[in-house]
Amino acid sequence: xxxxxxxxxxxxxxxxxxxxxxxxxxxxxxxxxxxxxxxxxxxxxxxxxxxxxxxxxxxxxxxx
Ligand SMILES: [Zn+2]
Ligand SMILES: [Zn+2]
Numbered sequence: 075x076x077x078x079x080x081x082x083x084x085x086x087x088x089x090x091x092x093x094x095x096x097x098x099x100x101x102x103x104x105x106x107x108x109x110x111x112x113x114x115x116x117x118x119x120x121x122x123x124x125x126x127x128x129x130x131x132x133x134x135x136x137x138x
Contacts, residue, residue, distance in 0.1 A: 088115035095119035097127040111135070 088110065095105040096117050105119030109128035113135070118128030 086112070088112055090117050091115045092117045095123070095125070095127050098123070098125060 090108075090110050092099055094108045094117060095103075097103075098105045098119055103125060105123040105125065105127075107120040107122065108117050109120050110117055111128070111131055116131050118131045119125055120128055
């Protein structure tokens, strides 16, 4: 059986929590592209951004 990503099963209508990466906004940093988490609405920045907040958020929520 293929491994399913349970995070993607929680997709629903979510409202972005910020206009851009909320963690970068907090620290005054910059980002390339915002990524919306489709399960909780968290906005993080993509892997082309130096902080990669979306990837960090994904790993955090996957472990929890
Ligand atoms: Zn960021
Ligand atoms: Zn999330």
